Each structure stands twice: as C-alpha cells, then as structure tokens.
Amino acid sequence: MRIPALIDPHVHMREPGATHKEDWASGTAAALVGGFTQVLAMPNTDPPVVDRVSLEKAEQLAVMNARCDFSLYLGAGPNNLARTAELAGKTAGLKLYLDQTYGPLRLDAMSLWQAHFRTWPKDRPLVAHAEGRTLAAAILMAALVDRPLHLAHVATREEILLVRAAKQRGFKVTCEVTPHHLFLTSEDLTGGWGEVRPRLGTQADVDALWAHLAVIDCFATDHAPHTAAEKASAESPPGFPGLETALPLFLTAVHEGRLTLDDVLTRMGDNVRRIFNIPAQPESWVKVDLDKKHTLSAQGMHTKAGWTPFEGWDVHGAVREVMLRGKTVFRDGQVLAQPGYGQRIR
Amino acid sequence: MRIPALIDPHVHMREPGATHKEDWASGTAAALVGGFTQVLAMPNTDPPVVDRVSLEKAEQLAVMNARCDFSLYLGAGPNNLARTAELAGKTAGLKLYLDQTYGPLRLDAMSLWQAHFRTWPKDRPLVAHAEGRTLAAAILMAALVDRPLHLAHVATREEILLVRAAKQRGFKVTCEVTPHHLFLTSEDLTGGWGEVRPRLGTQADVDALWAHLAVIDCFATDHAPHTAAEKASAESPPGFPGLETALPLFLTAVHEGRLTLDDVLTRMGDNVRRIFNIPAQPESWVKVDLDKKHTLSAQGMHTKAGWTPFEGWDVHGAVREVMLRGKTVFRDGQVLAQPGYGQRIR
Numbered sequence: 128m129r130i131p132a133l134i135d136p137h138v139h140m141r142e143p144g145a146t147h148k149e150d151w152a153s154g155t156a157a158a159l160v161g162g163f164t165q166v167l168a169m170p171n172t173d174p175p176v177v178d179r180v181s182l183e184k185a186e187q188l189a190v191m192n193a194r195c196d197f198s199l200y201l202g203a204g205p206n207n208l209a210r211t212a213e214l215a216g217k218t219a220g221l222k223l224y225l226d227q228t229y230g231p232l233r234l235d236a237m238s239l240w241q242a243h244f245r246t247w248p249k250d251r252p253l254v255a256h257a258e259g260r261t262l263a264a265a266i267l268m269a270a271l272v273d274r275p276l277h278l279a280h281v282a283t284r285e286e287i288l289l290v291r292a293a294k295q296r297g298f299k300v301t302c303e304v305t306p307h308h309l310f311l312t313s314e315d316l317t318g319g320w321g322e323v324r325p326r327l328g329t330q331a332d333v334d335a336l337w338a339h340l341a342v343i344d345c346f347a348t349d350h351a352p353h354t355a356a357e358k359a360s361a362e363s364p365p366g367f368p369g370l371e372t373a374l375p376l377f378l379t380a381v382h383e384g385r386l387t388l389d390d391v392l393t394r395m396g397d398n399v400r401r402i403f404n405i406p407a408q409p410e411s412w413v414k415v416d417l418d419k420k421h422t423l424s425a426q427g428m429h430t431k432a433g434w435t436p437f438e439g440w441d442v443h444g445a446v447r448e449v450m451l452r453g454k455t456v457f458r459d460g461q462v463l464a465q466p467g468y469g470q471r472i473r
Numbered sequence: 474m475r476i477p478a479l480i481d482p483h484v485h486m487r488e489p490g491a492t493h494k495e496d497w498a499s500g501t502a503a504a505l506v507g508g509f510t511q512v513l514a515m516p517n518t519d520p521p522v523v524d525r526v527s528l529e530k531a532e533q534l535a536v537m538n539a540r541c542d543f544s545l546y547l548g549a550g551p552n553n554l555a556r557t558a559e560l561a562g563k564t565a566g567l568k569l570y571l572d573q574t575y576g577p578l579r580l581d582a583m584s585l586w587q588a589h590f591r592t593w594p595k596d597r598p599l600v601a602h603a604e605g606r607t608l609a610a611a612i613l614m615a616a617l618v619d620r621p622l623h624l625a626h627v628a629t630r631e632e633i634l635l636v637r638a639a640k641q642r643g644f645k646v647t648c649e650v651t652p653h654h655l656f657l658t659s660e661d662l663t664g665g666w667g668e669v670r671p672r673l674g675t676q677a678d679v680d681a682l683w684a685h686l687a688v689i690d691c692f693a694t695d696h697a698p699h700t701a702a703e704k705a706s707a708e709s710p711p712g713f714p715g716l717e718t719a720l721p722l723f724l725t726a727v728h729e730g731r732l733t734l735d736d737v738l739t740r741m742g743d744n745v746r747r748i749f750n751i752p753a754q755p756e757s758w759v760k761v762d763l764d765k766k767h768t769l770s771a772q773g774m775h776t777k778a779g780w781t782p783f784e785g786w787d788v789h790g791a792v793r794e795v796m797l798r799g800k801t802v803f804r805d806g807q808v809l810a811q812p813g814y815g816q817r818i819r
Contacts, residue, residue, distance in 0.1 A: 225606075236631065237605065237606055237609060237631050237635065238630070238631050238634060241634075241635075241638070259583065260571075260583055260606060260607050260610035261606050261610075262610075263583060263609065263610030263613045263614065264606035264607075264609030264610045264613070266613050267609045267610070267612050267613040267616070267639070268609065270613070270616075270642065271635075271638045271639065271642050273642075284584070285582065285583050285584050288584060288587075289583065289587075289617075292587070292617045293613070293617065296616065296617050296619075
C-alpha cells in the first residue's frame, strides 16, 4: 500500500567533520531506504552550525550530496545570540543542548538559554535537548517568554508525565520520542553499544511512553551514527543509527496491534509538518508491504555505522518503493536518487 | 527606637540529634539576641521530622526548651506522601529538599515532588530548596498544580532573574535571601569555613541580589550551626550560624544607605507573616540602637557554633531589648527568657 512520504525531524548527518561515521550521501540513502524523503539535520557537526558561515558551508555540502530533501538546524551557542534571528528563515529551527550530549554545543547558563528563547522568532521551531528537571526548567523558560517549545527525544516516565501535565495546563509544548526509547531498555545492549543520550530507560519508562502515546507528537529517529569500532571502544560515543529501522519497527508494532498505522503516519508526517512548518512535497509517497516478514541486520544497510541496535530483530513490514517529487528514488533494495537530488526545504 | 519583633522563616535548631551543634535553648537564645521572637525550624534533624511521631517528638523538645515562639516544618520524604496533609495545620509548612543539602531528606524523583506539590494543602506554606535549573523546574511544578511556592535561599544572579521573570508572568512564587548570600562572596572564606548550600556566589551574584531587592520577599538567616571544629575539618558540613548577626548587618546596610529600615522590617516581619500565615504577637517588640558601632565576634554569642563567618566585621546597629508577649526576654546582653517560655505558633 501507499503511505505519505515520511519526515524525520531529528537526524545527525555527521558532515562536515566526521564523514567516516556518515555523510550526506550515505545518510540520505539510509533515509530513503527508511521511507523518509525529508530530514531535519542537527547542528553538532565539526565545525558546528552556529552562524552564517558554518550554515552555508554545511548547506553547500548538503546541496551537493543529499539524495532527499533537508533542512539544517542552527545551534544555540554562547556567542551567537545576536545573529540567530536573521538566519531563522533559512533553518529547520534553533537547537539548544541543555544537557550532556555529543559535541561542544552545551549551554550551561540558564540566563543564556532564556536569552535564546527570547531572541529566536516565536513562529520558528525551537527544539531543546533537555532531560529530567532540565526539561521542566525548559518548559518554564518557554512559558516565561510565551513561546512554543519542541522537546527532543523524551525518554522517561517522569518526562512524559511532565509533558502531559504541561500540555493539560495549556503550555505550548510538543515532543518527540525515538524508536530506541520505545523498543529498547537499558538491559538490551551491553557496554558501549548501549551508550546513547538520553540513556535507554527501564521497562517502566518504556511502558509509560507507550501508555502515553497521545502525548507524543512525533517519532524521531535521532539517527546518530558512530562506527562499530567506535561503539566497541572504551570511550563509546553516545548515539545509534536509526533511519533504516524506524518504519519496520513501527509497522511491526502496528501488526501487533500496539498502535494503528494512522498513529504512526501522524507522528512521522502530519505532526512534524505542522510543528516544523514544512510544506508537503508534490508527487511523493512510499509503497510499503505491511505483511513482509524479514530480519533487521546492519548487513546491506546504507548508513556507514555498520551496526544497528536492532540486529537480528524479526519485523513485519518493509519499504518497497519511494517516490520523491515525481521520481522513483528507491525501489526493491536499490537507492536510485543520486547525491544532489535532494533540495532544501527552506 | 522600637521596631516590630522579627520572624525568621528558616532556622536549623539541630535538636533532636545534633545538640552539640545547637539545641532549642541555645538556638532560641541566639534568636532573641538577634531580635527574633518567632522562628520556623527546618525538619532535617535526626530523626528527621517527617511524620506524626517525629513531629511530636521534636515539638516536645521545642515546647520544653524554646525561649521564643516557634513552628516546625514537616519534611517531604519518599514515604510520607499519604500522611502529610493531615499534619499540615500543626506545622510551619512542608519543606522539600530538591538539591544537595545537609541530611537525608533529598527528593530526587520529580514525580515524587510533583505528588507532594499536589497533596500538600494549597493554603499551607510549601518551601523548596531548589537551585539553578531545579529552581526553574520547581516553579513549573507549582504552576502545573496551581499552587503557591516559597523558594528558600535564592543565591545567584540567574536565580533572582528567574524569580523576577516568574513573578512578572504571574506565577505564584515568593522567595527569601540569606544575609550571607547578600554580604559574602566565595572569595571571603577559605576551605571548609565557606561550605554552605547554596554555595556563596560571585560578586556578580551578590550585586544582582542587591539590584533586585524588590524581588526578595524575605530575609531568612538559614541559621545552620556546626561547630568550629567541624568546619575546620576536611569534611566540613555545609552551613553557617546567622541569627545573631543578621539584624546588625542589615542595620549597617541601612546606615550605609543600601536599603531603608522599612525594606528590612518588611522582609523580616510583614512579608514573612503574610507568606507563612503567622499571626502578630501581642506586646512584642525590639528596641534597637541604630547608631551603636560594634564589632561582630563569636565571643559571647549564644549559638553553640562558636564561630561566625562575619568575625571582626564592624557594624552599625545593635539590639538593646526584646519584649515578647509582655515580658522582657532580652536586655543589655542578658537573655532573660527561660527555656520553655516559647510557645508554638500553631
């Protein structure tokens, strides 16, 4: 059957700076295989995307190499407060790292994030990586300047209950949850293989996320590839690849009756479109085989990561074909779009 | 001149459990010397005050030994959620320790503090020790259950700006600041002598607190005595004595034109009365000598701490006499009230 093409509001393409982990060509090939025709890419590259120069450099690489459509986030830093607003119209949104993450963009001073919350245009997306009580603090901060806030990768029972309470009280918050926080617990992966931020939770956390599906606006992969060698090392960097496994995992959950296909498509399409103000693409769709049984494996995946936390998982549902702006970009295992076919979303 | 008798909403009397640091007789002697005739005592004693049994035990000690009037806080713990509300009417309020402090009462799980915020009667005082982003999270939590919140010992520029912003947006928050956070920076005391929670700030923090006097509802000593030997040790516990130095320090600031006498009396009297719903005491006042120059010294103080962070400070202004419910309880250096003269406030 045909479903609308998917959008992933949270991916790391690793280019510029760490193209041994991923680059725009490999990362967007993985996106197409996963049924995504639009991706919003995070700014913690090397150099990080924090100003006009770094934005244009990263954009140039994306324009040349992306196989699907894209937009880039701007990172909120300690020194770019005065220049973010003028770039807002060209970006996916502003990203604030308020807790420990991969890369140099963490903002420690609350007064600094308050300033960013105030300066960034209210009608442009603002996304925070904020865990636990930092998440609560970020919601307050957004309320104090009366602006919407999108919360990245909500991962715990405590967090989803907080987001629910905030929504019930009329705070302008939206949130996303990753497949790995919905399908894995901290018991499932050993050592560095399980390193990810936010950390994998307990079964109670996972259960709470599923129990509050109505509170979850988006599913986002937080596709954050590192190589198998890096993950096996003593200093395993946090992050999992996710673009090629997300849809099969969710279709399997549909097959098992844990949610409906509409629940999935809303959270991987319409809601993302609305929250991030992303126009629909003409002549773009995904053909899926809902009954296809297969086994997930890093073998044959297009990400450079070379591993997946879902290795060996039996799933129901596969992507057969992807049409992007009138062109078949993926069919029967073959990525047909060339690097450069992808366009900027804005 | 005569001023109204003062109230301190934040003291640690150390009894039961650590009477070598302070007890009700010594601590309330220090209170009277400082011009305070009412004190609200914190629950992190040993055992902590968390239920009817521990409250009644601590109250009994206070009834027997206090020289001034008092009320005891109940501590919010992991296991007393179901039983706090029934005790509310007999307590100063509910105290939540949300950040690192002295004693075992810290609450880590946000869901637990949210439950306490919801359960404790809205018309009874609720006080949080919450620093930095935890303070922001606590303000949000109070808003989510639509209840007032009093913030203990606000100490940094970031915190006072946040409280200001929250008040401006109509959040029901009040706050207190200690003399040590107004008169000392982290440069002023060395090693364990400077250990206190919240930590002493920078000059910029101190300047911001003074600049936002209008945001500060109460001055509270957070009188938290430890002995000089303990403070000199490698494992110095956090806390300063403060009851005998607060008023002279503030009168000196009045003398220097940094604030008015009315600013002081409002924050050490009327505002505390209003926030904590404490009735006025009949025939109670303090006679102060605004021009008296003297030097602060632990020698002759009534606290058992045996030291003060303000040792050697030259001040303007002294307490001459204290009248409590028609009886002279302090005059010319002599504490005249006996242990047991103090009454419960509720």
